Amino acid sequence: MANSIQQRVIETLKKSELKIDTLSLQEIKDLTLSIIDVETEKLSNDVAELLQKKATIERELEKKSEALQNTKYEIFHALEDEFENEKDTLLKLHQVKLQSIDLYDILSEMIESALITALEKDQDGDIVEATTEVIKEITFESIKEGSLNTIRIRKILSTILVSAIDVAEATPTKADDILKATLKGMRSGLVKSIDRFKKRLEFMPVEAKHILIEDYDTIIEDLNQTDVLFTQVVATQAGESTQSTRKILLDLNKAMSYDLEELMVISKETAEVMKAKFSDFAKNAMRKADIALKSPKAQEAKRMGIQAFGVARVALGTALKSAKDAMDKK
Numbered sequence: 001m002a003n004s005i006q007q008r009v010i011e012t013l014k015k016s017e018l019k020i021d022t023l024s025l026q027e028i029k030d031l032t033l034s035i036i037d038v039e040t041e042k043l044s045n046d047v048a049e050l051l052q053k054k055a056t057i058e059r060e061l062e063k064k065s066e067a068l069q070n071t072k073y074e075i076f077h078a079l080e081d082e083f084e085n086e087k088d089t090l091l092k093l094h095q096v097k098l099q100s101i102d103l104y105d106i107l108s109e110m111i112e113s114a115l116i117t118a119l120e121k122d123q124d125g126d127i128v129e130a131t132t133e134v135i136k137e138i139t140f141e142s143i144k145e146g147s148l149n150t151i152r153i154r155k156i157l158s159t160i161l162v163s164a165i166d167v168a169e170a171t172p173t174k175a176d177d178i179l180k181a182t183l184k185g186m187r188s189g190l191v192k193s194i195d196r197f198k199k200r201l202e203f204m205p206v207e208a209k210h211i212l213i214e215d216y217d218t219i220i221e222d223l224n225q226t227d228v229l230f231t232q233v234v235a236t237q238a239g240e241s242t243q244s245t246r247k248i249l250l251d252l253n254k255a256m257s258y259d260l261e262e263l264m265v266i267s268k269e270t271a272e273v274m275k276a277k278f279s280d281f282a283k284n285a286m287r288k289a290d291i292a293l294k295s296p297k298a299q300e301a302k303r304m305g306i307q308a309f310g311v312a313r314v315a316l317g318t319a320l321k322s323a324k325d326a327m328d329k330k
């Protein structure tokens with residue numbers, strides 16, 4: 001390909017009968033562009049065709065995704081109407097909604113709705129306390145059932161804060177209150193989530209520890225920097241906001257540095273509990289696993305292949321369900 005292009009370029013130059021050593025910048029530019037146009041015509045057409053297909057697919061994907069999302073919303077709305085007079089059931093339904101697969105989209109909707117409702121019901125001019133509690137519970141419900149890894153928590157906190165920023169910028173007279181309540185609520189919700197995780201660790205049966213061993217080092221590392229994660233989320237969103245919002249967020253972030261002590265303490269306590277509960281277990285598990293892999297039974301299990309894996313998966317699933325039921329009763 002390269003040689004054929006080189007040959008064609010040489011032929012083009014010969015046909016042009018141009019004196020190479022006397023060409024001006026514009027002449028060189030015109031000559032080069034004309035060669036490029038000829039040599040890349042087919043590729044350019046192919047790229048244009050693919051881009052057109054890509055645009056069509058993206059539009060169709062957007063429509064289908066929106067239809068999927070709307071259908072799920074309709075299901076939740078129908079259930080909410082049916083459970084309207086059953087407050088406890090409705091609360092549980094909202095928890096399910098928060099924990100659904102569309103967490104981040106639903107989370108944005110819920111934060112925006114909660115803040116707008118708070119503004120509409122604002123009578124005495126102070127929405128911070130009530131709004132803080134709402135944000136705290138939404139943050140807690142969003143985090144509590146999943147992993148405590150940094151990427152997931154950062155995404156949840158960022159989603160909440162971005163939604164709050166949108167409402168704050170649309171209501172500049174209440175921006176300080178909205179953002180203050182949001183940051184305080186996020187912090188309290190994160191603290192509550194980690195504290196819940198710590199308590200579950202303390203009562204976790206041995207069978208259930210397998211689920212966390214793989215992520216042991218990551219979780220310990222993440223727990224030791226939750227305060228840094230929190231400030232980074234605020235700083236990142238501040239950098240992407242308007243000048244007035246940026247100033248509010250940075251000032252609040254600076255003022256909250258002392259308030260993050262509670263978050264640091266509970267995170268470090270949780271890390272210590274996890275170390276105490278899991279370190280010996282992990283070492284023994286790895287030692288026993290190494291021995292077991294070399295045993296005749298292990299070789300037989302290997303020959304059994306997927307059947308052995310299937311049995312083990314069912315057994316582990318049963319053990320984990322029993323462990324969760326036991327923890328939920330605590």
